[in-house]
Amino acid sequence: DGGITQSPKYLFRKEGQNVTLSCEQNLNHDAMYWYRQDPGQGLRLIYYSQIVNDFQKGDIAEGYSVSREKKESFPLTVTSAQKNPTAFYLCASTPTSGAAYGYTFGSGTRLTVV
């Protein structure tokens, strides 16, 4: 079955460490997105990519980095520069027909700083 796989489901990070969250899709979607979710804050866009080897900053990109070397993969690195990284991270994708048909989401990664 086609879908989006995020791993790991739970991730613990020490202060000052970089960590990378994985997102893989087999839906043949061109566009991929990373969102951060905090309680009561809804979904905030971190980065997005509409085509391989290209990506744009979203509303809260500071302290994060991404790459898009393959159509299927869009990993997110949470760097030590991110002051408050504890959150639920969601990856999503959509075909080139546009956002109007909705995003497909992964099941999320919960990152906790210890």
Place this chain on the structure above:
Amino acid sequence: GQQLNQSPQSMFIQEGEDVSMNCTSSSIFNTWLWYKQDPGEGPVLLIALYKAGELTSNGRLTAQFGITRKDSFLNISASIPSDVGIYFCAGPTYGGSQGNLIFGKGTKLSVKP
């Protein structure tokens, strides 16, 4: 920038009751989407609306695209415990069919058996 305002923020209801929630914006949208997020999971698309005045159902869920194109409504009839979760409205930025989605902050639904 564009914003989607959802209300209420949270609801505590008894099993069997009907639920109503809404989403408003100061900008016009040509598409309204409603998602449900189960605890600890990613959101799943429930209903998509593409025409002003449109009324669309998905089982016990019914959503409407407001006539002004600045609002949308979601109703759940005869709620059951598995309706628990966060319901988000979403629409493409700048009201067009292209562009990224923006999301409301969600309505958190709790159902007492």
